[in-house]
Amino acid sequence: MKGTMLRSVQASLRRGPNASSSPSSFRLLCRDYSSESAPNRKVAVLGAAGGIGQPLALLMKLNPLVSNLALYDIAGTPGVAADVGHINTRSQVAGYMGEDQLAQALEGSDVVIIPAGVPRKPGMTRDDLFNINAGIVKSLCTAIAKYCPNALVNMISNPVNSTVPIAAEIFKKAGTYDEKKLFGVTTLDVVRAKTFYAGKANVPVAGVNVPVVGGHAGITILPLFSQATPEANNLSDEDIKALTKRTQDGGTEVVEAKAGKGSATLSMAYAGAIFADACLKGLNGVPDVVECSFVQSSITELPFFASKVKLGKNGVEEIMGLGLLSDYEKQGLESLKPELKASIEKGIKYANQS
Template identity: 50%
Template sequence: MLLKKFKLRIVPSRFPWCLMARTAFKVSVVGAGGGIGQPLSLLLRKVKGIDELSLHDLRGTKGVAADTGHISEHGTVSGYVGEDELEPALLGANLVVVTAGMPRVPGMTRDQLMQANGGIAIHVIRAMACACPEALIAITTNPINIIVPTAAEVLKEAGVFNPHRLFGITTLDVVRSRKFIGDFMNINPRKVNIPVIGGHTGPTILPLFSQCQPEFRGDTEDILRLTHRIKEAGTEVVMAKGGAGSATLSMAYATCCFVKSLIRAQNGQEGIIECAFVASSVADAPFFAGPVELGKQGVKRCLKLPVLNEFEQKSLDNLLPILRKNIEAGVHFAKTFKK
């Protein structure tokens, strides 16, 4: 059982908000004018605990800030536009969510996507190192398997790297797993708990059906089919949009879920578990996606992997070389990037 193997559920606990200590909290969204950033900005206006929402992009954020700022919820919203306003947007942030970058289009490889988005990520992380070096950093920009190690190297170069405060958001893989399994079992997806480990590309995503709660009611063929769909769900959305976009709305929803958990942990709530791609020693790779207990400093601990079944162990063995190669590519990109 998941509770026995991981000790804690991979869902935010329902601990009463009023019993937690509250501190002022500023969230900066970089890429707030984009396909993920706009719906995320809207969703974040409903999140308790955000006192200031700072929105930045190369264009359009003044309007997004004005629009979302009219919503009758607590907190202020400010918009920043252009490279010159990046650091002011980040100044004093407690959490920076990086959604900036180009979406994946049909036929584009992860290497091509990295060439498009790697430089953007480095520019943003360098600005953060100056404006808010102690902030939590949550990255949605793809390819996450490569971007997050790149960000770590940039932070190391600036002398402000804290492995407990850097996250690659893989919550969407969990969200999709819950939805697909819930539909298959004809139950509310919110009642499904399943860890998704590895990374955030098709070949490195591994949902652990053996740890599913409630117990998965299906045969081996069902597991293989659903695993494949979870791995390729991003492509499913890209094709459904006719190549004109990627998974933006569901990613915004998943990112908002992760942000809620981070803020609850920041305010002292215990036992919050989310899957994320972080610096880790639980597997044979320096970064790994898996269940993480969140705390006031970010990552409180990475939960150890449970005993896997034969299929899961073989899948893990197959994905680790790919993941290590992705991580090495991220480190190399950071070290060779021209300033």
């Protein structure tokens, strides 16, 4: 029974919720890799002993595309690595703790996932998060630029709308910035939009796709339900507005439900694992891997924007357009721009003055 469950989870991770072309959240892509044929890939998780980091470490251990899993945090990682390392899957696991071991954790990494930082608590704004997490991100990205400058960097640490620009500026200062290799992980917004849409439309969630564009906080999160598949004719304009609001407030919903004892850690770990899996598939040459992500972009006047991107051997292969928007979505797009612009500028300012 346990073996069957493990194989099921592994199979799920080998399949990705392709944001544009797959009719199923877990449909196999055109080409896939077994653990025997996949090239060696090192994945580093920075913040691996935290609320997101631990379940993310577990999910990455289950991914057959990972051959070397490096778990890093300021404390507690040897225990997490020992625990996860007992799982009978392909990857070799090592735990690294403290600044003096960060270089070893990063060297040779193909993908670096950053869930490090403090989580949201009741009453905490994303500005509050910024004051703590910005410094953590700056320090980690300085090390990435030095020890694995060619890695794909998956930024989970909030507020993503500011931490991604911070990372970009740090990499620019180090002379290592490659806009194709820096991603803000917005996959949780897509996961939520799919779940909420499927429930309201009464359709199987496995077949649902919903692009989510903009940013990764509050009104900057813009799910494009007009482009959702399968199309649901039974949803009113009020339903769409309610679904949009719930998607935007999904993080707050979890924080309040946990009554001060946590934030969206498990669903975020799942979303982070899905996006990292997509990055690995792209690196390995799997065709047509498409996910939504917050990246440097020119599809709007803003320097960073989340939209569907095609992933390839060098990271971002193509940034896809927004497609046809409903009047409600057009209004939402214009409404989000000032807030997203301010968050981006805040990150850039922080990186350049500190």
